[in-house]
Amino acid sequence: xxxxxxxxxxxxxxxxxxxxxxxxxxxxxxxxxxxxxxxxxxxxxxxxxxxxxxxxxxxxxxxxxxxxxxxxxx
Amino acid sequence: xxxxxxxxxxxxxxxxxxxxxxxxxxxxxxxxxxxxxxxxxxxxxxxxxxxxxxxxxxxxxxxxxxxxxxxxxxxxxxxxxxxxxxxxxxxxxxxxxxxxxxxxxxxxxxxxxxxxxxxxxxxxxxxxxxxxxxxxxxxxxxxxxxxxxxxxxxxxxxxxxxxxxxxxxxxxxxxxxxxxxxxxxxxxxxxxxxxxxxxxxxxxxxxxxxxxxxxxxxxxxxxxxxxxxxxxxxxxxxxxxxxxxxxxxxxxxxxxxxxxxxxxxxxxxxxxxxxxxxxxxxxxxxxxxxxxxxxxxxxxxxxxxxxxx
Numbered sequence: 001x002x003x004x005x006x007x008x009x010x011x012x013x014x015x016x017x018x019x020x021x022x023x024x025x026x027x028x029x030x031x032x033x034x035x036x037x038x039x040x041x042x043x044x045x046x047x048x049x050x051x052x053x054x055x056x057x058x059x060x061x062x063x064x065x066x067x068x069x070x071x072x073x074x
Numbered sequence: 075x076x077x078x079x080x081x082x083x084x085x086x087x088x089x090x091x092x093x094x095x096x097x098x099x100x101x102x103x104x105x106x107x108x109x110x111x112x113x114x115x116x117x118x119x120x121x122x123x124x125x126x127x128x129x130x131x132x133x134x135x136x137x138x139x140x141x142x143x144x145x146x147x148x149x150x151x152x153x154x155x156x157x158x159x160x161x162x163x164x165x166x167x168x169x170x171x172x173x174x175x176x177x178x179x180x181x182x183x184x185x186x187x188x189x190x191x192x193x194x195x196x197x198x199x200x201x202x203x204x205x206x207x208x209x210x211x212x213x214x215x216x217x218x219x220x221x222x223x224x225x226x227x228x229x230x231x232x233x234x235x236x237x238x239x240x241x242x243x244x245x246x247x248x249x250x251x252x253x254x255x256x257x258x259x260x261x262x263x264x265x266x267x268x269x270x271x272x273x274x275x276x277x278x279x280x281x282x283x284x285x286x287x288x289x290x291x292x293x294x295x296x297x298x299x300x301x302x303x304x305x306x307x308x309x310x311x312x313x314x315x316x317x318x319x320x321x322x323x324x325x326x327x328x329x330x331x332x333x334x335x336x337x338x339x340x341x342x343x344x345x346x347x348x349x350x351x352x353x354x355x356x357x358x359x360x361x362x363x364x365x366x367x368x369x370x371x372x373x374x375x376x377x378x379x380x381x382x383x
Contacts, residue, residue, distance in 0.1 A: 035110055035315050038279050054276045 005067055008047060012040045022064045050074055076246040077199035077207065077239040079381060081139025082351035085130035086233040086338060087117040093228075100224040107228045112314020116231030116339030119214045123157045124234075125166035128212035131234035131347070132167050138354075139238035141206060143171055146238075148204040149178040150194060152187030152211045152343035154263075154372075155218050156180065163212060173208070184261065185310050185371025186251075187211055187343030188235070189379055192367065193249045195239045196379075200246060210236040211343035218263055220270035229313070230271075231339030235347025244382070250293035251377030257281070261372035278371075282316045285376050286368055287323035293366065293378040301326060304380075305363045306353065310370055311335035311345040332358070342371065359383045 006020045015030050026032040041052045050073045060066055092115040093104035107113055128151055151164040164178035183190040188211035195207040212234035219227050261273045309317050314335050321331050332353050346367050363383040370376035
């Protein structure tokens with residue numbers, strides 16, 4: 001799952017794959033702002049068929065957080 | 075029979091407020107606003123009223139179309155920010171421009187207003203109910219924006235745009251439009267709660283980025299028009315990031331998406347006709363060109379139409 005999520009992150013945030021690590025923080029390490037995160041979330045929602053409500057976005061800071069969120073809501 | 079756009083016109087207020095000026099009013103910065111919205115400045119109606127801007131845009135469109143005031147038999151003004159509640163802004167436009175033979179009314183569909191009004195005008199012409207229609211989008215949003223809310227006041231601006239639709243032989247395209255009233259809380263002005271526009275920015279952003287590409291695909295498919303046939307997509311100018319995201323999702327180059335949100339901000343129902351007039355005045359449109367116009371906003375409302383120039 002990490003590889004696929006990485007791919008989606010690289011495509012949506014325009015970052016280098018080598019920079020995307022499980023512990024990477026979207027805002028601090030990957031330079032994403034809130035609108036980038038919305039676009040990323042939408043791409044993940046489409047890929048995994050989960051819904052990530054806006055209020056839950058606050059709980060998601062790192063790549064690991066996203067993977068855990070999807071796994072527990074699938 | 076088709077309703078052809080015979081002329082365009084616009085009017086934007088003299089007063090230009092850049093991001094730096096705004097930064098003295100709320101806690102924000104030029105860089106922050108530019109990165110998230112693309113907006114550099116907006117024009118504010120300090121001297122003008124909504125109906126005065128609508129009238130000037132309408133007058134300019136009639137000049138461009140070489141239409142006599144007495145020829146106009148219908149005026150539709152799409153607006154969310156009229157300076158009077160009764161009568162409609164369209165009645166004031168009629169009086170200002172001497173459109174004595176016209177029937178006049180306003181239409182409210184938030185930022186989709188102009189697209190809905192264009193569709194209404196087109197259907198009147200096809201049905202032969204009216205022959206020469208002035209369709210205007212006009213907003214004085216500065217009068218309904220909370221200037222202490224940095225989440226919204228940085229986005230909006232004032233202005234008006236207009237087109238003249240006239241009957242002509244030819245084929246028309248069916249529009250694609252939608253409304254989702256269950257999301258009425260996402261973008262609203264409920265006077266008993268607050269005199270200002272309230273918006274759930276995140277929800278509206280997600281809505282726009284997901285629904286606009288879908289409705290554009292829908293209108294193309296419905297009319298069996300290929301993306302390669304479309305010269306420009308004239309989208310409601312809500313936010314540069316939305317336009318970029320829509321382009322990416324449609325897999326179409328940014329060159330096909332003219333933008334002026336940088337200079338005017340989000341002018342709601344006025345943004346599509348102001349941009350149409352801008353690209354028309356620049357000579358970017360030739361007879362026979364196909365373009366798509368698309369609006370999206372409070373309601374929620376969204377829609378797209380194909381126009382042959």
